[in-house]
Amino acid sequence: MKVRIEVDSQIEEDEVIIKCKELTKTIQTIQENITKSSPKVNLVFYQNNVEYYLPLNAILFFETTGKGTEIDAHTENDLYKIKHKLYELEELLPNYFIRASKSMILNVNHIYSIEKNLTASSIVQFKRTHKQVYVSRKYYKQVKEKIMERRMYHEE
Numbered sequence: 569m570k571v572r573i574e575v576d577s578q579i580e581e582d583e584v585i586i587k588c589k590e591l592t593k594t595i596q597t598i599q600e601n602i603t604k605s606s607p608k609v610n611l612v613f614y615q616n617n618v619e620y621y622l623p624l625n626a627i628l629f630f631e632t633t634g635k636g637t638e639i640d641a642h643t644e645n646d647l648y649k650i651k652h653k654l655y656e657l658e659e660l661l662p663n664y665f666i667r668a669s670k671s672m673i674l675n676v677n678h679i680y681s682i683e684k685n686l687t688a689s690s691i692v693q694f695k696r697t698h699k700q701v702y703v704s705r706k707y708y709k710q711v712k713e714k715i716m717e718r719r720m721y722h723e724e
Contacts, residue, residue, distance in 0.1 A: 569594075591717075609660045613641055613648035620648060625664075628678045628694050629701055630657055632671040644697040666714045668692070669704040676714050684708070 584602050588595050613620040628642045632654055639657065641648045652660075657673055668674045674692065682703065683691040689702035692711075703711050 609662070611641075611650055611652070611660075613650055615646070615648055622648070624662065625675065625677060627675055628697065628699060629668070629675060630654065630665075630673045631701070634671075642699060644694070644699070664714075664718060666707075666711055668707050668711055669702065672701060674701070674703070674711065676711070676718050679715055682708075682712065682715075 586595060586599065609624060610621075611624070613622050622641075622643070626643050628644065630650070631640050631642070633640055638649045639652055639654060641650050650657075654671070654673060657665075658667060661673065664677050665673050665675055669689070678694045679692055680695045681693045683693075685691070689704050690708055691700055692703055693700045
């Protein structure tokens, strides 16, 4: 394995790219160590006038409601508001979150099933909750690949 570091004072954000022939346990360990050492995302969640500090993995999905700039953050049993835009969240969130439509980002760790629909959006169901959402045809393949990637990573 060779390692190359390029220093570039012109870039705005550090980026790590791993090129490999196949995804091995060693590569996964490297990715995990890099991810663990990167800065933590601290989001504040709101319900009424109360601020909550939830772990990100408690969130099933984020969605826009079309009303102002607030985003809804759904857990198994609750709904919170956050003061970010969806595209900002996409940049901040860990890699187990993925865009599922123009108005939604999913946490793949909570997905129980996807009912594929060839002519319309597919239905995603989550573990331990009645909540379900739709994945647009445009994002279906990416969501499915992310689920399979996470599954492979966590079953070894």
